[in-house]
Amino acid sequence: MAEVILKGINKNFGETRAVCDLDLVIADGECVVLLGPTGAGKTTTLRLIAGLERPDSGRIIIGGYDVATEAPAGRDVAFVFQQYSLYPHLSVYENLAFPLRSPARRLGKDEIDRRVREVARMVRIEHKLENRSTRLSGGEMQRVAIGRALVRRPAIFLMDEPLSSLDAKLRADLRLELKRIQKELGSTLLYVTHDQIEAMTMADRIGILADGRLIQIGTPRDIYSNPANVHVAARLGQPHINLFPADLLPDSRTPAGTRTVGARTEHLEISMGGDANAQVEWVEHLGDQNHLHIRVGDCKLITLANPYLPVSPGDRIGLALRNPLYFGADGNRVY
Incomplete structure (x- = not known):
């Protein structure tokens, strides 16, 4: 795992400023949740770290190396998307093993099998390994998608609202599972959501984004009890402030x-x-x-x-x- 540092990150799409002067440090083994409405810059921030977008200015440092100009494959990150993005013609086992069969990793057959079965137990789908991914429930498919990222053992996990398409009961169950897994692995995790309950229950620190700017960052208790302004105060609390x-x-x-x-x-x-x-x-x-x-x-x-x-x-x-x-x-x- 690794510390991730963003320094002075700016990203525009035409006349629209998606990310503005973003400074953020994610400590090794920390879970940081970025919270904000649609258009706040959450997903763009993840895509910049992953290398799917290039910043107009600023530095992205992962594990002490500036990767702002590196290709996605050279950044050692794993991305879990909102949609499951599984290979429908492959079994659960093959979906989990797929990232490990990249020529860049050169893992042996026994090591691949060990990692796949270890992660399958961790996300509690070991009994589904031979099933086609199309024959799973929504919650099981999301577990496979998360497991496919975990099996990589990257420097940082990036998760883009991975639970938003699930029903309320599954969301509640899986957010607890994710927090358990993150603590068990000691992994570095950057998670974005518009759901305040996910942010409060999962985060070591919450960052509040608005119009591409990081307005405030702190522990869930700090953000709730000591908001810097009206916008931050309105992001947390049920019923709303x-x-x-x-x-x-x-x-x-x-x-x-x-x-x-x-x-x-x-x-x-x-x-x-x-x-x-x-x-x-x-x-x-x-x-x-x-x-x-x-x-x-x-x-x-x-x-x-x-x-x-x-x-x-x-x-x-x-x-x-x-x-x-x-x-x-x-x-x-x-x-």
């Missing part, structure tokens, strides 16, 4: 220069009886918790509540702030 004018709810601690308050569910305190300054518009019953849709003046807020809280649509409640986030007119944090 509530953003409203500074004078909407009483708060004696609002710092000077605050234009917008950001309140996650843990920043809102609900009280029954007494002074009521909000009205419940709708209650979503989710079993272990409720989503309350609340109106305060002209603003709509959403928060979580205990499922046993006796509230119904139309009820008046008290709403107070507890250590929320503050943002200035430019959208940046005010402390």
Whole structure:
């Protein structure tokens, strides 16, 4: 495995700037997740590291070597795409063995067999080795695609939203599997997604991308608790953070220069009886918790509540702030 360093990376497609002045260090054995919406520059960053695109400027260093001008085959990276990209006429075994039969590797038959069976056990498809890849479920096909990258033992794994085409249950299972495998191997992994749950559960560090720029990078807890601006705050949290004018709810601690308050569910305190300054518009019953849709003046807020809280649509409640986030007119944090 290897440390990966991006220095001053820029990439344009015509008039569109896909990646802008990107500086990023991925430590040996670290899992970094790039999180952002479509068009943020996530996939372009992966393709630049893999050599599928060339940067207009900047350096890409893998294991101490600048590979910005190297061909993809010379970079020692493995790419897992959003689509499975398996060879449909080959068995699972042959799909896993295919990268090891490259003339550049010159591995013996016994070593190939050992690696294939070891990786098949790791991704839990050893019982499917003789099956054609077209006779697998979606989750099994994605396991094969991941296994085909693992068998290579590259310097870095690049994964481009590999779980997005799976259903919710499979996504939850496979993201835990991926994290287990990454820790077991001690591999360096750069993973991109627009799914905040994948980012929070898998990453050692999360990088927030917007319009090709890396806005903030830190641990999942840092990004969630200490966002640098409104854009970063809105990327994490379920339900999404509530953003409203500074004078909407009483708060004696609002710092000077605050234009917008950001309140996650843990920043809102609900009280029954007494002074009521909000009205419940709708209650979503989710079993272990409720989503309350609340109106305060002209603003709509959403928060979580205990499922046993006796509230119904139309009820008046008290709403107070507890250590929320503050943002200035430019959208940046005010402390």
